[in-house]
Amino acid sequence: MDTMSVDVAPVRSATSLAGARENTRTFLERLGQPTIATDDAETVVLVVSELVTNALRHGGGTCTLELTAHPDTVEVAVHDHSPRTPRMRTPDLNDGTGGFGRPMVNRLARTTAVTHRPSGGKTVSAHLAR
Numbered sequence: 001m002d003t004m005s006v007d008v009a010p011v012r013s014a015t016s017l018a019g020a021r022e023n024t025r026t027f028l029e030r031l032g033q034p035t036i037a038t039d040d041a042e043t044v045v046l047v048v049s050e051l052v053t054n055a056l057r058h059g060g061g062t063c064t065l066e067l068t069a070h071p072d073t074v075e076v077a078v079h080d081h082s083p084r085t086p087r088m089r090t091p092d093l094n095d096g097t098g099g100f101g102r103p104m105v106n107r108l109a110r111t112t113a114v115t116h117r118p119s120g121g122k123t124v125s126a127h128l129a130r
Contacts, residue, residue, distance in 0.1 A: 002027070002030070002031055003069070004078045006101070008060060009093065015091060017049060017056070018051060020048055021045050024044060024045050024065075024067060024076075026045060026065050028074070031130075036074065043129070046104075046108070047076050047105050047109065047126050048076055048078075048103040050102075050104065051105065051126065052078055053100075054078075054102070055079075055124070058084070059078075059122075060081035062064055063078050064078070065077070066079065071128035072129075073110060073128060074127070074129075074130050076127075076128065077123050077124070077125040079117065080124075081121040082122065083120065083121060085122065086102055088102055088103065091103070094120060105126055108126075109127055110129065112124070112126045113125050
């Protein structure tokens with residue numbers, strides 16, 4: 001099983017987000033057999049982008065991205081310091097305040113979960129096709 005963990009800092013969140021996407025691409029390129037199809041790899045990168053963005057915006061400003069390759073799936077797990085459970089909301093079509101990411105992640109992933117951590121904070125995870 002392949003695993004990678006990346007700390008994402010809040011100082012330059014746009015740069016940190018780009019780094020998270022780049023680290024994800026590198027992780028996926030280095031996977032052994034079975035390799036991941038291009039479309040599935042781009043879906044993983046998109047989910048990483050959404051989950052990291054949400055953690056930086058709503059989860060206390062810092063997070064850790066953990067990627068794990070299982071035989072049939074890639075697990076994306078984002079740990080942040082906020083105990084608040086993400087909520088589903090109606091996407092804002094007028095003011096651009098969001099609401100699209102979580103429903104999209106739920107549709108793209110095989111499974112998603114929110115787990116509260118004993119040390120505080122939470123982990124939002126998604127299992128995606130490999």
